[in-house]
Amino acid sequence: NAGVTQTPKFQVLKTGQSMTLQCAQDMNHNSMYWYRQDPGMGLRLIYYSASEGTTDKGEVPNGYNVSRLNKREFSLRLESAAPSQTSVYFCASSEGAGVNYGYTFGSGTRLTVV
Amino acid sequence: QKEVEQNSGPLSVPEGAIASLNCTYSDRVSQSFFWYRQYSGKSPELIMSIYSNGDKEDGRFTAQLNKASQYVSLLIRDSQPSDSATYLCAVARSFGNEKLTFGTGTRLTIIP
Numbered sequence: 001n002a003g004v005t006q007t008p009k010f011q012v013l014k015t016g017q018s019m020t021l022q023c024a025q026d027m028n029h030n031s032m033y034w035y036r037q038d039p040g041m042g043l044r045l046i047y048y049s050a051s052e053g054t055t056d057k058g059e060v061p062n063g064y065n066v067s068r069l070n071k072r073e074f075s076l077r078l079e080s081a082a083p084s085q086t087s088v089y090f091c092a093s094s095e096g097a098g099v100n101y102g103y104t105f106g107s108g109t110r111l112t113v114v
Numbered sequence: 115q116k117e118v119e120q121n122s123g124p125l126s127v128p129e130g131a132i133a134s135l136n137c138t139y140s141d142r143v144s145q146s147f148f149w150y151r152q153y154s155g156k157s158p159e160l161i162m163s164i165y166s167n168g169d170k171e172d173g174r175f176t177a178q179l180n181k182a183s184q185y186v187s188l189l190i191r192d193s194q195p196s197d198s199a200t201y202l203c204a205v206a207r208s209f210g211n212e213k214l215t216f217g218t219g220t221r222l223t224i225i226p
Contacts, residue, residue: 033213035216040122040218041218042202042216042217042218042219043158043202043216044216045213045214045215048213058213090157090158101163102146102148102150102160102163102204102214103158103160103214104160105157105158105159106157107156107157108156108157
């Protein structure tokens with residue numbers, strides 16, 4: 001089925017380890033986003049990519065880097081994981097042109113940093 | 115002041131009744147408004163979008179927008195136990211390519 005695919009679904013890291021969260025969409029959307037969701041904090045934007053070749057910081061970018069590999073793929077990297085990065089991470093995509101039709105979300109990655 | 119505010123709940127509504135969810139936003143230039151439903155442990159899914167003042171109906175759901183009061187609401191008629199979820203309000207500054215700002219969500223429980 002068409003949609004947004006995130007991998008992995010679950011991950012446990014030790015403090016200081018690095019990892020990359022992968023996201024791919026097959027809806028030919030221009031824009032892609034990475035959010036984290038924490039209890040009581042809602043969804044907070046980490047980074048976004050308005051179109052292939054561009055990336056911009058969101059509300060909480062510290063400790064993360066992103067790569068828009070092509071139109072389909074947008075990855076999120078944690079270079080040196082910290083316990084404060086324990087969260088659920090969602091990738092999303094949108095058409096990004098004309099009327100804002102809202103996002104399609106991936107199924108999420110539950111990350112625990114110990 | 116948060117950009118998008120919602121009552122966290124929980125909001126308990128009897129089955130068959132109308133559930134009313136409210137959201138206020140602080141940025142007056144906001145143009146696009148969305149309601150997402152999120153079941154526990156799942157990702158958010160879009161249920162309604164609204165761009166103009168007034169009401170927009172889709173099945174049992176009605177979104178209401180009042181830009182002068184900076185207020186958007188979601189009504190769920192004939193509430194069902196399957197409507198029990200957290201409802202997220204999201205706002206964008208423009209109609210086009212624009213990132214969304216989310217509220218923290220309202221947890222709704224439908225009581226059989």
